[in-house]
Amino acid sequence: MTVSAPAEAVATSGLTKHYGPIVALDGLDLSVPAGVVFGLLGPNGAGKTTTIRLLTGLARPTAGRATVAGIAVGVDGAGLRRRIGWLDQDPRFYGWMRGRELLELVGRLHGMDGSDLRRRVGETLGLVGLAAAAERRIGGYSGGMRQRLGIGQAVVHRPDVLILDEPVSSLDPEGRRDLLALVADLRGASTVLFSTHVLADVERICDRVGILDHGRLVTEGPLAALLDAYALPVYRLDPEPGQTAAVERLVAALRGAPWVVEVTAEPGGGLRVAVADPAAAAREILGLVVGAGVALAAYERARPTLEDVFLRLVGRRTGEAAA
């Protein structure tokens, strides 16, 4: 039976989940168009994993409803699971099994067999770069290999919707880059819903972004539109070291300027100045620097980033969010 792909790959309406007195998800209304890579962004505890557990049927909503690939979650469980692939943030497998055997098991559970199964498993092992390790026991795999295998078991049946929960959180930079490239390559073949608290990953591969905080969807839309709507123009000032008093005077002066929205100190000693009126800032900012007696090593108008959007909407730096 062929089922046509719906325009919305994922849709939720008032999706709510309580764990006792804790509200993990609070009336989530989310729409993920088919065919995109969608980043679900938020600090730890924002409700990302809860959303994913509800969408995959691993948990039941307290209220609200959801559809994935056009199928209502909780109504046709097997039908839904036939259309999705899921990777947990800490994927666990049977350590006694070989990599190829796991993919064969998953393929068989999806109804594949014979030469079709062997071909699909071989292709998937190649896709995730595990062909050479296919006959090794999973118990001997590294964290990166397990994550790759996790992607493999999630895509072996070519799902309509691929749901990944923090898929690169435990990887080193190289593994992170490779896995993100792998996910980006799936664009078009599947809709990818990808949760993370790492903004750079979202900026690298996502077409659309939803920001969750305290169980609520703060905003959602194409990445560029979010940057336009929420990211304020930003100036970066990098004072020469050893000017503590002068820098404090500069910060005070900046905070007193009517066109400054926020001044934040960066870890290396730099200042990030978000402004409401970039024209006024361009005219006056260097005057304030001179007036405070600060010698600058660098000065630039920075490209707004998703972190600026996140900071503005959620009110926390990603470092704090990840802590």
Added chain:
Amino acid sequence: MSGFAVLVRKELLEASRTLRLQVVAGLFTIVGIGSPLLARYTPELVEALAGDIGIPIPTPTATDAVDQLLKNLAQFGGLAAILLAMGSVATEKERGTAALILTKPVERAAFLGAKLATLAATLGLATALATAGGWLYTAILFEPPSAAGYAALGVLAWLSLVAYAAVTFLASTLTRSALAAAAVGFGALVGLGIASAFPTIGEYLPPGLNAPARALALGEGADPLVPVVATIVLVALCGLAAWASFRRQEL
């Protein structure tokens, strides 16, 4: 049940790869062979140890071999059944592999059914080996007993072990702790053993299978219908209760 056959295959492969199947089969074979050996040589050992005290010990017979086999199967076999079943579901839930499987097009009934069927098959193979070994060594050391009677003993002993495994399996489904499941299974083993001493209800409990198993192995007439049906009902109730709980559990 969608996915049942695939999962049975996976469970059997797991039992073999982790050597669980081989260890249980070996243990039961030793129990089967060792029981008539113990029955045959224990009196001689006791006489030798007693020295000049002169304890009167009756000459061992095939009946002693049957009794020894049934006792050993109930004790070692019961413990093995509990050990096999204790982590079957709880460990998969705790490790996250249950979630891995159950996000595929698999019915939860198939997930549980495959595990329970594999448990029963493992115990069946092991009990068959124990019974065959027991029959062979009883034939060598005493006289050839009724093969059909020993086969009946094997089936009834297996059913009894499946009952202990099913109770432990239910506990393993209800909790996330294999140890808690083992405690429930051990409690059932002891509790049912004590309860079976009561004449009215003993017949309806798994230990009630021992008397007809003994009689059949010795070629005596026995009707095991009541304890067989009662034990099958117990196993079915455990399976249904496990499913009723598991189908609503969040993973």
